[in-house]
Amino acid sequence: xxxxxxxxxxxxxxxxxxxxxxxxxxxxxxxxxxxxxxxxxxxxxxxxxxxxxxxxxxxxxxxxxxxxxxxxxxxxxxxxxxxxxxxxxxxxxxxxxxxxxxxx
Amino acid sequence: xxxxxxxxxxxxxxxxxxxxxxxxxxxxxxxxxxxxxxxxxxxxxxxxxxxxxxxxxxxxxxxxxxxxxxxxxxxxxxxxxxxxxxxxxxxxxxxxxxxxxxxxxxxxxxxxxxxxxxxxxxxxxxxxxxxxxxxxxxxxxxxxxxxxxxxxxxxxxxxxxxxxxxx
Amino acid sequence: xxxxxxxxxxxxxxxxxxxxxxxxxxxxxxxxxxxxxxxxxxxxxxxxxxxxxxxxxxxxxxxxxxxxxxxxxxxxxxxxxxxxxxxxxxxxxxxxxxxxxxxxxxxxxxxxxxxxxxxxxxxxxxxxxxxxxxxxxxxxxxxxxxxxxxxxxxxxxxxxxxxxxxxxxxxxxxxxxxxxxxxxxxxxxxxxxxxxxxxxxxxxxxxxxxxxxxxxxxxxxxxxxxxxxxxxxxxxxxxxxxxxxxxxxxxxxxxxxxxxxxxxxxxxxxxxxxxxxxxxxxxxxxxxxxxxxxxxxxxxxxxxxxxxxxxxxxxxxxxxxxxxxxxxxxxxxxxxxxxxxxxxxxxxxxxxxxxxxxxxxxxxxxxxxxxxxxxxxxxxxxxxxxxxxxxxxxxxxxxxxxxxxxxxxxxxxxxxxxxxxxxxxxxxxxxxxxxxxxxxxxxxxxxxxxxxxxxxxxxxxxxxxxxxxxxxxx
Numbered sequence: 001x002x003x004x005x006x007x008x009x010x011x012x013x014x015x016x017x018x019x020x021x022x023x024x025x026x027x028x029x030x031x032x033x034x035x036x037x038x039x040x041x042x043x044x045x046x047x048x049x050x051x052x053x054x055x056x057x058x059x060x061x062x063x064x065x066x067x068x069x070x071x072x073x074x075x076x077x078x079x080x081x082x083x084x085x086x087x088x089x090x091x092x093x094x095x096x097x098x099x100x101x102x103x104x
Numbered sequence: 105x106x107x108x109x110x111x112x113x114x115x116x117x118x119x120x121x122x123x124x125x126x127x128x129x130x131x132x133x134x135x136x137x138x139x140x141x142x143x144x145x146x147x148x149x150x151x152x153x154x155x156x157x158x159x160x161x162x163x164x165x166x167x168x169x170x171x172x173x174x175x176x177x178x179x180x181x182x183x184x185x186x187x188x189x190x191x192x193x194x195x196x197x198x199x200x201x202x203x204x205x206x207x208x209x210x211x212x213x214x215x216x217x218x219x220x221x222x223x224x225x226x227x228x229x230x231x232x233x234x235x236x237x238x239x240x241x242x243x244x245x246x247x248x249x250x251x252x253x254x255x256x257x258x259x260x261x262x263x264x265x266x267x268x269x270x271x
Numbered sequence: 272x273x274x275x276x277x278x279x280x281x282x283x284x285x286x287x288x289x290x291x292x293x294x295x296x297x298x299x300x301x302x303x304x305x306x307x308x309x310x311x312x313x314x315x316x317x318x319x320x321x322x323x324x325x326x327x328x329x330x331x332x333x334x335x336x337x338x339x340x341x342x343x344x345x346x347x348x349x350x351x352x353x354x355x356x357x358x359x360x361x362x363x364x365x366x367x368x369x370x371x372x373x374x375x376x377x378x379x380x381x382x383x384x385x386x387x388x389x390x391x392x393x394x395x396x397x398x399x400x401x402x403x404x405x406x407x408x409x410x411x412x413x414x415x416x417x418x419x420x421x422x423x424x425x426x427x428x429x430x431x432x433x434x435x436x437x438x439x440x441x442x443x444x445x446x447x448x449x450x451x452x453x454x455x456x457x458x459x460x461x462x463x464x465x466x467x468x469x470x471x472x473x474x475x476x477x478x479x480x481x482x483x484x485x486x487x488x489x490x491x492x493x494x495x496x497x498x499x500x501x502x503x504x505x506x507x508x509x510x511x512x513x514x515x516x517x518x519x520x521x522x523x524x525x526x527x528x529x530x531x532x533x534x535x536x537x538x539x540x541x542x543x544x545x546x547x548x549x550x551x552x553x554x555x556x557x558x559x560x561x562x563x564x565x566x567x568x569x570x571x572x573x574x575x576x577x578x579x580x581x582x583x584x585x586x587x588x589x590x591x592x593x594x595x596x597x598x599x600x601x602x603x604x605x606x607x608x609x610x611x612x613x614x615x616x617x618x619x620x621x622x623x624x625x626x627x628x629x630x631x632x633x634x635x636x637x638x639x640x641x642x643x644x645x646x647x648x649x650x651x652x653x654x655x656x657x658x659x660x661x662x663x664x665x666x667x668x669x670x671x672x673x674x675x676x677x678x679x680x681x682x683x684x685x686x687x688x689x690x691x692x693x694x695x696x697x698x699x700x701x702x703x704x705x706x707x708x709x710x711x712x713x714x715x716x717x718x719x720x721x722x723x724x725x726x727x728x729x730x731x732x733x734x735x736x737x738x739x740x741x742x743x744x745x
Contacts, residue, residue: 003111003114012121012122014209014212014213014216015209017439018205019122019205020439021201021208023130026194026198026201028194031176032134035134035137035138036129039129042168047450049151049160051449051453053155054224054228055222058228058453058454059231063236064244069442071251073172075254080431080435081175081262082263083412083415083424083427085179086265087425088183091421091424215475221451222451245274246335247398250389253385257291257379258409261409264376265412265416
């Protein structure tokens with residue numbers, strides 16, 4: 001067992017996740033939102049690692065799942081930055097309020 | 105004694121990472137925000153070590169801090185206009201976002217604490233890197249291959265989407 | 272089943288992948304769409320044949336339970352292949368998508384089809400999350416495949432930011448499920464959720480996962496991306512995105528509730544029906560306010576997703592069968608709408624509703640097909656949409672969901688109103704416009720004939736489609 005109880009780790013990862021939500025909701029720059037999304041995904045990967053210590057028979061599959069999440073986050077970052085660059089090319093701005101994000 | 109120092113170290117790491125996480129969401133300068141994210145990622149790599157996941161700690165540093173962060177910082181520099189300006193309507197939005205985040209945090213925290221997470225007695229054995237590799241290539245070979253296809257397809261798509269058009 | 276044995280049952284998907292690589296590299300230097308388009312169509316034909324002639328019909332667990340090959344997978348796989356073929360045909364029309372993006376977008380459409388099939392078939396949360404991410408990331412990127420169209424890129428950015436935000440919640444929910452059960456396999460998760468006392472945590476993770484599915488179905492609070500994406504994305508991409516990911520989301524919802532959370536069906540039904548009512552009302556009212564055709568179609572397809580969800584949320588055999596039937600009818604009609612709009616649109620227009628004024632006299636063939644598709648979407652007899660809607664309502668009444676049926680009937684009424692708004696513009700006579708006739712290119716003509724006859728045939732002779740829908744439930 002780890003010296004620190006599992007629940008403390010879980011709450012820490014929830015703090016990371018919530019900080020990510022806050023950033024994603026408030027950032028006006030698309031890159032800022034992407035940074036916040038990375039935080040959220042990191043919290044998910046951390047959750048898998050935490051549970052890999054305790055969940056019955058989950059030790060290897062927990063770490064493997066975290067590995068998949070990290071790879072997905074990298075793919076997501078690549079796709080996100082490509083789109084951000086494409087928008088920047090045609091608008092010279094990546095402020096989300098310039099791109100009328102909430103129009104219906 | 106050694107255990108006590110380890111426990112203190114882990115908590116210090118957590119507090120540091122949480123502060124950096126909020127900094128990366130709050131700092132008005134995006135470049136500073138990106139650097140704060142790098143700090144969070146490094147601290148989380150440290151937590152992976154404390155949980156006995158050395159391989160993941162290494163992957164985290166190589167893939168995240170090494171590759172993804174470089175990419176993010178590169179894009180931040182490329183697109184310029186680093187400072188965020190907070191408008192009055194933005195302040196209301198921030199407050200609303202803060203309140204909803206707090207509600208979300210309390211709700212999920214309640215769920216996390218009230219749940220009796222099943223635990224193997226004495227904790228799980230730590231898998232070695234060799235175990236992980238075998239697991240990845242044997243039991244998880246199908247998702248691994250799908251991941252390969254995903255990365256390839258996304259790479260092609262990203263190249264095409266970011267391509268400069270000859271007009 | 273072990274990996275090597277599984278490969279024998281994985282022919283369709285392997286053909287799709289090989290074909291995707293070939294299509295990617297058959298970008299012809301002379302700037303014609305023929306080579307890449309033919310490669311993709313050939314691939315899809317081969318994959319369709321492989322799927323259709325498959326020897327065994329029993330349910331198989333491939334790759335150690337990661338891929339479930341059962342009736343539902345077979346039904347959705349075949350549907351995805353057909354929808355992809357229709358979108359490729361649509362893309363081969365001049366003006367539907369920029370030439371410089373054609374080979375990439377066609378190849379990515381094949382990759383996307385692969386991802387969607389894996390999503391429909393997932394028997395493990397790792398497959399589920401990988402497939403969801405593959406489908407999402409490719410959809411974001413393909414939305415932006417439009418040079419000199421700032422709106423398309425902005426739509427892609429909006430889609431990406433909102434989509435990644437929702438899928439992060441889904442991933443968090445999956446991580447909680449892993450903590451509850453120590454496994455991500457559907458069977459072991461079900462066992463743990465069923466006998467464990469951890470209802471709160473299981474319900475929380477279910478809600479997180481529904482966020483992801485709701486986003487893909489563009490249900491009410493998660494719909495903000497849909498009108499922008501469907502309006503600005505290149506036509507073949509938009510057509511495919513309105514149909515295939517929604518079908519996959521339906522498939523995975525059914526799978527989740529039948530294979531992972533059967534113990535939480537009552538809770539799930541309440542959540543889904545609330546979402547369904549909100550979506551139906553919001554979509555119908557917002558559709559009334561639209562002045563751009565493709566935005567209107569976006570809201571209409573959001574409402575259609577509401578009817579589908581209504582059938583699914585009953586969790587009864589009749590409800591599911593009706594929903595599958597309706598899904599097929601909706602898919603054909605919606606692909607047809609995008610194809611007909613491509614045929615009717617003129618260069619330089621912004622897809623405003625008034626740009627279609629009198630279009631029926633300019634191109635009576637395409638306008639006639641568009642009429643068939645819109646009437647089917649509106650749910651008028653004798654077309655397929657009518658039967659599907661009728662059966663969904665009947666199934667809901669049988670389960671005693673009167674409020675749901677009344678809301679849905681009301682929104683169908685509003686639906687008839689806004690579909691007729693398009694039709695009225697279409698047939699509004701204007702002698703000046705009537706002079707310049709515009710012919711429909713051959714691939715588009717074939718596509719329109721096929722889709723219109725499918726919609727009509729399924730309405731007049733529904734038994735073959737019903738039998739297919741029934742086989743999906745086995």
